[in-house]
Each structure stands twice: as structure tokens, then as C-alpha cells.
Amino acid sequence: MRPDEAPATLPLWREGSGWLFALLALAAIAGVLYASAPGSGGKDARSRQHPVAPPAEVVPEVAPMELAPVTVEDARTANARVPLIAKDFKPARPFVYPGDPGNRARARDCMAAAMLYEAGDDSKGQLAVGQVVINRVRHPAFPKSICEVVFQGSDRATGCQFTFTCDGALARRYSDAAWKRAQDNAGMMLAGLVDPAVGLATHYHTDWVRPYWSDSLEKIAIVDTHLFFRWPGYWGTPGAFRGAVLGRDPVEAPLAAISLAHAGGPPIELAGVDTDAGVGEPRIVSGQSDASDAPRDSIYIQLDRRAPPESFVTLALRLCGEREYCKLMGWTNPVLKPEGDAMSATQRAAMTFSYLRDDKAGFEKALWNCAEYQRDDTRQCMKR
Numbered sequence: 001m002r003p004d005e006a007p008a009t010l011p012l013w014r015e016g017s018g019w020l021f022a023l024l025a026l027a028a029i030a031g032v033l034y035a036s037a038p039g040s041g042g043k044d045a046r047s048r049q050h051p052v053a054p055p056a057e058v059v060p061e062v063a064p065m066e067l068a069p070v071t072v073e074d075a076r077t078a079n080a081r082v083p084l085i086a087k088d089f090k091p092a093r094p095f096v097y098p099g100d101p102g103n104r105a106r107a108r109d110c111m112a113a114a115m116l117y118e119a120g121d122d123s124k125g126q127l128a129v130g131q132v133v134i135n136r137v138r139h140p141a142f143p144k145s146i147c148e149v150v151f152q153g154s155d156r157a158t159g160c161q162f163t164f165t166c167d168g169a170l171a172r173r174y175s176d177a178a179w180k181r182a183q184d185n186a187g188m189m190l191a192g193l194v195d196p197a198v199g200l201a202t203h204y205h206t207d208w209v210r211p212y213w214s215d216s217l218e219k220i221a222i223v224d225t226h227l228f229f230r231w232p233g234y235w236g237t238p239g240a241f242r243g244a245v246l247g248r249d250p251v252e253a254p255l256a257a258i259s260l261a262h263a264g265g266p267p268i269e270l271a272g273v274d275t276d277a278g279v280g281e282p283r284i285v286s287g288q289s290d291a292s293d294a295p296r297d298s299i300y301i302q303l304d305r306r307a308p309p310e311s312f313v314t315l316a317l318r319l320c321g322e323r324e325y326c327k328l329m330g331w332t333n334p335v336l337k338p339e340g341d342a343m344s345a346t347q348r349a350a351m352t353f354s355y356l357r358d359d360k361a362g363f364e365k366a367l368w369n370c371a372e373y374q375r376d377d378t379r380q381c382m383k384r
Helices: 017-036 041-049 072-081 101-119 123-138 146-150 176-189 212-216 311-320 345-349
Strands: 203-206 218-223 226-230 283-288 295-302 325-331 353-358 363-368
Touching (some): 101 146, 101 176, 123 226, 203 212, 295 311, 311 353, 311 363
Parallel strands (some): 295 325
Antiparallel strands (some): 283 295, 325 353, 353 363
């Protein structure tokens, strides 16, 4: 139609706008009725956003660690083709062992053995293995004690869940220093330390083997040569990891040669663990700034794990008082709070909260460990 031509009749939306509004109203009513109807697409969409726990009888089966007969090169090629899933990656919640000193010592040494014999004398790998053990003990598909998780399937020549329990590896001895380091790492994880790198992984294997189960799970993390997996769907979401942990760990005879706790010796308490501890006395360390005569005070303190995270800011302001420069660092885990100015990488990673104020520079900032306390604003999260 040319610009100078006029239509013989007006379109419906111009000729009578009342018809349009009536049609829109009917469409809106129909949409509401459809969304609320059983089995409607609206309800399905909401279910996809908030997965609902399936019935208890559909808890996934734990497959044995049986390997496909492929070469190392073929295994690495096949493993590299499996996509890394980054969507909905969530770190685990801190875990504090609920049992008495004797059970805690046995749990610690079961976990330490898994860490050392699966990852070697390497803290990074050990913490990743320890997190998988904790994830399993919280998941309904696995036993409810640390030792039973570690030694699950060890009565079989093949098919054990942690290969060191059935392949003769325990006949090999690490140094006393290496065993003590693994015990320390296990003790920290049983007192609340989280390894956020592997999220909610319940399975792992090295990149040079191909377990038959690997194609049915989601690869979510890579730590050196180890690949970490979770179940797809609901069983890999945070809601699935709420199983009640017994706090009772049996004696495991295979560990008797390296563990006093499994050889019938007296229970060994994890030093310094007080899961109900409140706010401790602050330790204030004063230093001198190169650019100013004003003291540069650092405050180290144990925080109350039961307190709301926002209260840490109030605590920092109270303890810093009128200081021009003040740095406060806090830990909810008493095992990991440093006693002196120097701290290890593990202690630094376990820091719960930090506050820094420098009036001369016009700077003030509070940060949280978001693996321990989630924040709506990610700018409030410490860098990992």
C-alpha cells in the first residue's frame, strides 16, 4: 500500500480498543488457571528451579570402583572429553564431628589414612580427598560413619570405594612426619575446615583410569591429576547432603599398625577443638607503619560460630575503637586460629571474617569467608 492510500476499514486494535483489553484479560485469566493446574508447565518450571527430594527408595546405587580395560593414553583422552560442569557449583557446609574423643580419634585416623594413601604427602590433594569422605558420610547413599565410608567394600578384592583399602597399599609405610601431617589435616576437617575446590563431589578418580560409573556422573572439579564428580539432579544438590552422622566409628584392624586409636590404645583427643566455644579474648599485635607514627594494630580473635555473621562487623568496630589503623581477623574454628603473627596457608584459607580500617587512606572494608557464610553481594567474599 502506498503512503497516500488509506485502508477501507480500520484494524481491530484501532477500531475498538475495548475488544483488545477484553481479549488480554481473558488470556491472563487462562494463563493463571493453566499455571495452577496439576501437571501444568508453570508448576513444572517451579519444580525445576527448586528440586524436590525423590522418594527414599530411589537413593542412587553406589557402584564399585571397577575400571574399564583401556590404556592410560585412551583413558586420558576419554576423560578429557567429559565436559566440566560449572553450573550450580556449591561448596559444602562446614562439618564438625559429633562423637566423643575415642570415636573422634578413630574417625580422624581413618580419614588421615584415606588422605595419605590416596593423595600422598600433599595437603592440597589430601583436603580434596577428605572433603569427598565428609560429603559421603552426609549423603544418604553412603554409611553414616567416617570409617565405614572409607572402608566400604574393602572386604572385596575389587570394587572397594577407596582403592588403598583393598589393593595392598597399607603394607607401604610413610614417614612418621607424613602421617602426622595427614592426621593434622584430617583433624582440621573434622573440626569445620572446608575444601571449596571440590564442592559437593562424592566420587573421584585419577585421569589415567576409566571407572565404569564415570559417564553417569557430572565432572565438577579437577585437582592436579584427580577428577571429581557429583550425581546429576537432586542427589548432587545441597539438599541431599543432610544425613545424620552417627559419631560412632568402629575399630578398623588394617590400621592397627599405624594408628594407636585402632590398635586398642587410649583415645587421643584432637588438641584445641571446642565446638561450642564462644568469642575468645582478642590478641592484639602492634606494629609501626613506615609512613606514619600511628601504630598499626592487628587483632586475632576466635568468633562464635552461632552468632549471625553481620555481628562480626559490630565486634570489629568495638574492638578497633578509635584506632586510626586496625585490622581484625577472626576464625570460628579454634583449631585453625593462629597463635602468633605467622599463619599457614591452611589457616589463612580457614579465616572466617576480616575487617580493615585505615583512616589516613580513607579505606574501610569487611569481608567474609563465603564458603562458611554465604553473602548476597559477592564483593563481600574473600578471594580464595
